[in-house]
Amino acid sequence: MFKLFGSIFVDSSEAEKSISRTEEKAEGLGTKLGNGIKTAAKWGTAIVGGASAAVGGLLAVTNQTAEYADEIDKLSERTGINREELQRWKYAAAQSGADIGKLEVGVKTLSGYMDDAINGNEKAQEAFTKLGISLDDLKNKSQEDIFSAVMNGLADMEQGAQRNALGNDLLGKSYTEMLPLLNSGSEGMKELRDRADELGIVMSEDMVKANVTFGDTLQDIKESFGGVVRGLTDSFLPMMQQFADFIIDNMPAIQEMLGGVMNSLGDAVA
Numbered sequence: 625m626f627k628l629f630g631s632i633f634v635d636s637s638e639a640e641k642s643i644s645r646t647e648e649k650a651e652g653l654g655t656k657l658g659n660g661i662k663t664a665a666k667w668g669t670a671i672v673g674g675a676s677a678a679v680g681g682l683l684a685v686t687n688q689t690a691e692y693a694d695e696i697d698k699l700s701e702r703t704g705i706n707r708e709e710l711q712r713w714k715y716a717a718a719q720s721g722a723d724i725g726k727l728e729v730g731v732k733t734l735s736g737y738m739d740d741a742i743n744g745n746e747k748a749q750e751a752f753t754k755l756g757i758s759l760d761d762l763k764n765k766s767q768e769d770i771f772s773a774v775m776n777g778l779a780d781m782e783q784g785a786q787r788n789a790l791g792n793d794l795l796g797k798s799y800t801e802m803l804p805l806l807n808s809g810s811e812g813m814k815e816l817r818d819r820a821d822e823l824g825i826v827m828s829e830d831m832v833k834a835n836v837t838f839g840d841t842l843q844d845i846k847e848s849f850g851g852v853v854r855g856l857t858d859s860f861l862p863m864m865q866q867f868a869d870f871i872i873d874n875m876p877a878i879q880e881m882l883g884g885v886m887n888s889l890g891d892a893v894a
Contacts, residue, residue, distance in 0.1 A: 686838070687839070687842060689835055690835045690836065690838050690839030690842065691839060692835075693827065693831070693832045693833075693834075693835030693836050693839065694835070694836050694839050696710055696711060696714070696827070696832055697832055697833070697836045699724070699725075699727075699728060700832075702728055702731075703727065703728055703731040703732075703767075703771075704731065704735075704766070704767040704768060705731070705767070705768045705771065706768060706829065707827070707829050707832045707833075708826055708827070708828065708829060709768060709772075710724075711820060711825070711826045711827065712816075712817035712818075712820045712821070712826060713727065713817065714820075715816065715817070715819070715820035715823075715825060715826075716805055716813055716816035716817050716819075716820070717802070717805055719816050719819075720804040720805035720807075720808060720816070721804050722801050722802055722803075722804055722805050723801055726797070726798040726801040726802070727798060727802075728798075729795075729796055729797055729798045730771075730794075730795035730796055730797075730798030730799065730801075730802065731767070731771060732796075733794065733795055733796030733798070734767075734770065734771060734774060734794055734795060735767060737751065737752075737793065737794055738752075738762050738767070738770060741759065741762055742759070742762050742763060751790055751793055751794060752774075752794075754777075754790060755773065755774055755777030755778065755781075755790070756773070756777060757770065757773050757774070757777070761773070774794055774795070775802070775806065775810075775813065776810040776813070778790065778791050778794075778795075778799075778806050779805075779806045779807075779808070779809050779810045779812075779813055780809060780810050783807065791803075791806070
């Protein structure tokens with residue numbers, strides 16, 4: 625069918641040949657395409673309906689992508705982890721049954737611990753030293769790099785009380801959420817994050833920002849249409865108020881009329 629339509633638009637001779645071959649087989653074009661599409665009007669309805677469904681579906685998918693991008697964008701702003709790397713962690717966490725949303729709590733706790741260590745807190749410095757992270761690292765590397773180093777260090781530590789205590793200090797409550805991921809080891813975590821790239825599910829920084837912009841634009845459109853509807857409501861409001869006043873003013877008569885109807889109905893049912 626698609627080939628036939630394409631031929632009609634480009635070269636009608638191909639369409640004529642197709643119709644001719646169909647007729648030669650003693651199958652009318654209408655029969656060939658089924659009883660549901662017999663007239664030009666129905667053809668038009670089917671085409672427009674299909675196009676509308678396609679556009680609606682595309683818009684829905686695009687909107688979902690924009691919402692996903694907005695989630696990544698906001699989480700990136702709050703955690704300091706770049707948008708691409710955050711998507712890799714999101715995939716790795718999901719594959720391990722963890723919730724990436726809990727990551728925000730962990731990064732905030734880690735950030736506070738980093739400040740304590742930089743400002744001379746010996747306990748905090750010792751905690752980072754156990755994971756091979758020096759004071760110079762804390763001062764010169766990004767929060768994203770320190771987070772990755774902490775996750776890899778904890779992942780390669782022997783499971784037990786010491787790791788749990790250190791993980792709770794550095795990542796707070798999110799440490800427990802991340803345990804299934806950490807138990808896969810640093811190599812396992814790297815494989816999962818690399819897998820996100822292999823599957824093509826990591827959106828670039830630019831694409832995330834572009835989708836966020838599109839989502840904001842859609843919201844503006846919705847708000848604008850809302851304003852149009854409210855404007856129409858303002859226009860109709862006086863008339864609707866008059867109608868409401870009419871109902872109130874005539875309520876006794878309306879009640880009497882309805883009462884008579886209900887009594888008659890009751891008698892009929894009885």
